[in-house]
Amino acid sequence: MNIMFLLIGASLLAAMVFLFLFIWAVKSGQYDDTYTPSVRILFDDDPVSETIHEKESAEPDVNKEIDLQPDKKNSN
């Protein structure tokens, strides 16, 4: 049943990726607050208006958002 090496290997690999993600999640503070996130998703987004267009073009360009590169402009 050599196949078990492959399957256990593949399963362990998947488990290692999950473990890595878990450690990353804990270390990066994902789980520092385990209450607020459950409430925050209940708040609805208030629609600003209709669709936002980048420019006053005739056709809305759905591929683009208003602000494409937030992190470059503003570090806080």
Added chain:
Amino acid sequence: MEIQQFNYDNKTVKYFIMATMIWGAVALIVGLLIALQLAFPAFNLGLEFTTFGRTRPVHTNAVIFAFIGNAMFAGIYYSLQRVLKARLFNDVLSKIHFWGWQIIIVLAAVSLLAGYTSGKEYAELEWPIDLLIAVIWVTFGWNMIGTILKRRVKHIYASVWWYLATFLGVAVLHIVNSIEIPFSFFKSYPVYAGAQDAVVQWWYGHNAVAFFLTTPWLGLMYYYLPKASNRPIYSYQLSIVHFWTLIFLYMWSGPHHLLYQALPDWVQALGVTFSIMLIAPSWGGMINGLLTLRGAWDKVRDNAELKFMVVALTAYGMATFEGPMMSLKSVNAISHFTDWTIAHTHIAGMGWNGGLIFGMFYWLVPKLFRTPLYSKKMANTHFWLATLGILMFAIPLYWAAITQWLMLREYTPNGLLAYPNFLETTIQIIPMYHARILGGVLFFAGFLLFFYNMIKTIQAGNLVDNEATEAPVLTDPSARKYGESFHRLIERKGVIFAVLVFIALIIGGAVEIIPMLNIESNIPKIASVTPYTPLELAGRDVYISNGCYNCHSQQVRPIRAETDRYGEYSKIGEFVYDHPFQWGSRRTGPDLARAGYIGSSTYKTAIWHYNHFTKPKEINPQTIMPAYPWLAKNVVNLDQIPVKIRVMQTLGVPYPKDYDKKAVADYREQAQKIVDELKISGVNIAADKEVIAMIAYLHKLGRDISPSKKK
């Protein structure tokens, strides 16, 4: 703090919603058809494309990948954007994902009906479609991970973790289970054989349940249940704990599909152990969902969407308790190969997945299309039709399973099988199949109300394809800071790093390990077991193509009632040349593992097989096996025989060197013997017909371990 304005992509969500409804109708209609076929063989319509062996995989694939799959993508793409406060990563990827997935579904339906199947349950699709699935799945993952990386909320909400696990899990399962070598543009043989193939297949099969029907749906539950009830999830901590537990445990439980079968005991024990442990994280999800509604049960009374979600969670709780119980060997002896498994999967499929789909849509569609639901009354009627439909479907099947099992193991006082003819046990449970049709009709009637209600709601509403919203900028946690080491950067880019490592390791691992998996492995070999002759191999392909494995197993378990009925129990060494394995999972008809063992109850002569294939009713008036008259008309493509032999040689099957050149001559020689035998009984037929190959294949099953083997 800068506020950014951006648009949510509602159009992609809308497309997936439409696709869900269309494919849902198709999947349920095919489901009704196959339920009818089991009770009334006339519904096989006398066509090779519409017999049960081909329609059943269409039903299972349509339900799982078309109906549930499209609903899953709709639900994920809507919630992902909202919890992460970001538009879907890339509109082109969204388009490719949507249309690619629909093309896969159409190709799947056409190719399965045409008889192109890998013969592995829930992974039936052939290699070109397998490749397409891999590409589209990566598109989905790319789109999702891209969205996660450009999110505007630092915290990744619980649901998203489930979605992420779905992507990673399905990717690895699909890749590992689909490694196959093509011998034509539509057909291939899997690299694994026999017991090895069985383990890989059910590792995949069970985890398809885990990562396609469970993890995404728990993620969706964690978004849509709080939204629909306007209550935060009961315990966010529990959602975290049971997420990590569940994904770590699921991968190991696949072998519980192969208990008492030709598999080392330790592998079976491994599967059972992890299956039992799975109760804990599974019930964590159910409890968390149900307790979210504490203090809100008055809302459940009025809201169809919440009612559906409560049924979904209850069904999930039942199915995830029943599953581990079915993994116990003594229970499995009853449930495996009977309708118990069918009842179990429908509690989960109709109750858990169906309930969540309907609950989610009754909340999501009015919200997305900015209009009240067309008819609440209709939705409530749908709820009762669906719930009663599930019960009417499952209870008769549990009944049928127990009845059939009791009959199959019943002995006379003299120590003989009380019902030596398998058909008697089938006839006994036909009334249950009638009742099951009624359950299916109720469920489908409810679906029609749902369909109408949704269409009316969508017509009345108006959806904004690109819905404007705003959110504060998230200081990019992954931006490289001055003087920072490269590794720190990689560490911060956690998700992308994990995915890269994962893909690299899986490819590396597969390339290194697969060549080791040849027949010389530590599988106990049986000296008398020989590779299939070219004729038998062609017959095997006809067997697979007609989906015979959907009703006939090839696996005698070491249980007295089975060895008395069929003959010696199956051994690992018998299957070393089986690419793919054909052990089956349900015995609607008798087991065939000893069909070539002279003296066994399932051994029949060539003329019997010929008559039984062409006119089964003349042999058993009450049989529910459809007729296969085309087997006597269709011709085997002899040009492919040498290629098949060469592919098998590549896979390690020990044919003599250059055998491919001799194979067709051998084929004709062996076929002529069967033709001559049939001629004595007054049947004149050409040697290249499919039925000749089929008879040769059936006479191979179990022959190699029988004392009458002459070679």
